[in-house]
Amino acid sequence: MSYATTNPYTGEVLKTFPNAADSEVTEALDKAHSAFLSWRNASFSTRSKIMQSAADILRRELEPYAKLLTIEMGKLFSEAKAEVQLSANIFEYYARKAEVLLAPEKLPVASPLEGEAELVLEPLGVLLAVEPWNFPYYQIARIIAPQLSAGNTILLKHASNVPQCAAAFEKLMRDAGLPDGAFKNLYATRSQIERILNDPRVQGVALTGSEEAGAVIAAEAAKALKKSTMELGGADAFVVLADVDLEKTVKWAVFGRHWNGGQVCVSSKRMIVVDEIYDQFIDRYSAGVAELRAGDPFDPKTTLAPLSSKGALDDIRSKIEQAVAHGATATEVGPKVPATGAFLQPTILTNVAEDNPARYWEFFGPVSMLFRAKDEEDAVRIANDSPYGLGGSVFTSNTQHGKEVARKISTGMVFVNHPTMVKADLPFGGVRRSGYGRELLGLGIREFVNHKLIDVVDINAAF
Ligand code: NAP
Numbered sequence: 001m002s003y004a005t006t007n008p009y010t011g012e013v014l015k016t017f018p019n020a021a022d023s024e025v026t027e028a029l030d031k032a033h034s035a036f037l038s039w040r041n042a043s044f045s046t047r048s049k050i051m052q053s054a055a056d057i058l059r060r061e062l063e064p065y066a067k068l069l070t071i072e073m074g075k076l077f078s079e080a081k082a083e084v085q086l087s088a089n090i091f092e093y094y095a096r097k098a099e100v101l102l103a104p105e106k107l108p109v110a111s112p113l114e115g116e117a118e119l120v121l122e123p124l125g126v127l128l129a130v131e132p133w134n135f136p137y138y139q140i141a142r143i144i145a146p147q148l149s150a151g152n153t154i155l156l157k158h159a160s161n162v163p164q165c166a167a168a169f170e171k172l173m174r175d176a177g178l179p180d181g182a183f184k185n186l187y188a189t190r191s192q193i194e195r196i197l198n199d200p201r202v203q204g205v206a207l208t209g210s211e212e213a214g215a216v217i218a219a220e221a222a223k224a225l226k227k228s229t230m231e232l233g234g235a236d237a238f239v240v241l242a243d244v245d246l247e248k249t250v251k252w253a254v255f256g257r258h259w260n261g262g263q264v265c266v267s268s269k270r271m272i273v274v275d276e277i278y279d280q281f282i283d284r285y286s287a288g289v290a291e292l293r294a295g296d297p298f299d300p301k302t303t304l305a306p307l308s309s310k311g312a313l314d315d316i317r318s319k320i321e322q323a324v325a326h327g328a329t330a331t332e333v334g335p336k337v338p339a340t341g342a343f344l345q346p347t348i349l350t351n352v353a354e355d356n357p358a359r360y361w362e363f364f365g366p367v368s369m370l371f372r373a374k375d376e377e378d379a380v381r382i383a384n385d386s387p388y389g390l391g392g393s394v395f396t397s398n399t400q401h402g403k404e405v406a407r408k409i410s411t412g413m414v415f416v417n418h419p420t421m422v423k424a425d426l427p428f429g430g431v432r433r434s435g436y437g438r439e440l441l442g443l444g445i446r447e448f449v450n451h452k453l454i455d456v457v458d459i460n461a462a463f
Contacts, residue, residue: 003163003187008074008306008342009297017163020186025195031181032126032153033201039182040123040151044099047149051095054145054176058088058137065137065168072162073133074306074342076297079260087141089424094445098149101442102449115457121449123151124203124227128196130157130217132209133308134263136165142428143206144173144183146445152203153182157193159209161309193217198224204448207231208265211433229437229447231265231429233362234390235369237383237409238268238419241376241396242276246284249395253281253368254288256393256419258346261305262366263312265434266391266413266420269363271370272379278372282348289346289368290334307342307365316344316365323349323358360387380408390430391420412438 003017020028039047058065066080075083107117127147131139136158144154158166170185188196196202197220204227207217214230221228238253256268273281295302307313324330329351337343346366352359359369373379383392391413396402402416412430415421422428429438437447 003160005072005164006161006309007071008308008310009340011310011340011342014071015164017187020188020192022192025186025188025192028155028181028184028186029126029196029199029201032155032184035179035181036123036125036151036153036201039148039153039179042151044102044149047151048095048098050173050177051091051098051145051149054172055088055091055095057172057175058084058091065172068164068168069136070297072165073136073308074297075260076302076305078300079305083135083138086422086424087137090138090141090145090440093424093440094145094149097442098146098445101445102150107453113458113461115455115461117453117455120452120454121150121446122452123147124448124450125152126199126202127152127154127448128157128193128202128205129154130193130205130207130209130213131159133159133162134260134265136162137169138422139208140166140169142208142439142444144169146440147206147448148173148178148182150445150449152448154184155196155202156183156185157188157196158185160187163187194220197221197226202226204228206437206439206447214435227448229429229439230435231437231439232390232433232435233364233388234265234267234411234430234434235269235360235362235386235388236266236390236411236420237386237392238271239373239379239383239392239394239405239409240271240273240277240281241379241394241402241405242274243397244277244395245397246277246280250281250284250288252393252395252417252419253285254292257368258289258292258304258366261307262344263308263364264420266422268393268419269367269369270383270386271368272373272382273370274373274375274379278370282350282370285368285370286331286333286348289348289366292334292346292366294337294343304337304343304346304366307344310342312364313342313344316363316367319358319361319363320347320349320367323352323356323361326353326356326358328352328356328358354385359385362388376405380405384408384410387433388430389432390434391415393417393419 069080208231292304406414
């Protein structure tokens with residue numbers, strides 16, 4: 001593993017970074033723990049000012065922050081600016097709400113003899129965040145805004161292809177006024193990560209990434225008896241019922257599958273369309289995908305970004321080949337993508353049978369799997385026939401009925417008539433192989449706190 005900025009559009013290696021020295025890890029742990037000992041006592045208003053300041057800086061310096069995203073992982077510049085804005089919104093959300101979300105709760109005990117019982121929520125200590133490259137800032141904001149607001153301190157291990165984004169966020173928090181040591185980025189090796197997890201001062205780990213990384217880190221955390229949350233992959237269903245507005249639905253389908261170069265955990269990766277309108281849908285969807293324009297992610301006319309790296313491109317090409325070897329049909333769509341840069345030709349996979357292992361994979365790029373469902377019940381069956389359970393959507397003109405169908409889809413988030421709403425004030429997380437735990441809102445801020453009971457009992461009460 002080596003930390004480097006390689007522009008996925010040009011293929012140029014722009015900057016490399018040495019791995020952290022062991023002494024740097026030792027110092028980061030010492031400082032994070034000593035910062036925790038005072039930060040846990042900082043008032044909500046002190047913490048809130050720092051979170052608000054981080055939001056203000058991001059908004060003020062939106063373009064330079066966004067530029068780094070586009071350079072390091074190839075995100076369209078317009079999407080990069082939206083990510084910076086979203087990250088700012090998350091900081092602001094917790095600046096405003098943390099105190100209320102962590103307010104002590106009086107317990108409605110059955111008898112006064114049980115005492116005056118209340119739950120108080122206290123920070124746990126130093127946490128480790130392991131984050132992926134696909135939303136380099138948003139993923140960090142999703143964990144540090146709530147956890148710093150709760151009084152925890154954090155060490156970050158970011159993906160090795162976004163080292164400058166990681167450093168930019170460390171600087172952001174310093175500039176926002178966060179005490180030294182409370183948030184530190186480390187270009188850590190695998191063995192250093194294991195060491196951090198085993199340090200007694202570290203109380204938990206939040207990982208966002210692949211199932212493979214999740215399984216390793218969750219196992220290491222379990223062995224060290226540390227709490228973990230896992231935000232892993234997904235293969236979200238995009239269910240299309242017979243009564244849809246086809247034009248608008250197709251527009252959302254094309255967007256839902258291809259924003260961020262198709263590299264979103266909640267991308268609409270499986271289009272499941274009822275028989276009555278399947279043929280019309282696939283024609284229009286193919287035409288919509290063919291209109292995408294691959295190119296320079298800084299060019300406002302570009303609508304399809306390159307993949308994040310050459311390695312990611314090789315990986316997805318190999319997955320397509322394997323899908324075809326097992327009987328699927330792969331149809332390449334649209335004008336030829338540029339030969340330089342990590343571009344994948346948008347591809348539609350059909351005839352992905354139940355005995356084709358690819359049916360159950362996550363394709364992290366512009367590859368759409370299309371399924372013809374006999375009827376609505378069959379569409380729900382196909383949607384739930386997945387090892388993943390992250391997000392998903394249902395398109396229908398009858399929104400009340402859409403809600404009923406949404407209840408039948410077994411994932412952490414389902415949207416009616418939208419591919420996915422990623423917002424500061426909506427929770428995020430999944431079930432099954434998509435992981436466990438939730439981020440954002442009160443659910444996220446309460447993942448790494450001690451839910452402590454304090455009960456004041458009459459000394460004369462019976463046992
Ligand atoms: P990844 O390869 O699992 O990497 C994620 C992070 O884990 C990186 O920082 C990576 O570091 C680190 N890592 C990987 N193996 C590790 C190990 N054995 N020990 C310690 N750290 C390890 O995932 P990715 O390719 O960056 O991201 C794509 C995946 O993330 C997709 O499956 C996507 O669906 C999922 N994702 C999920 C969510 C969600 O909220 N549910 C959000 C975004 C993405 P290195 O870069 O150094 O390998």
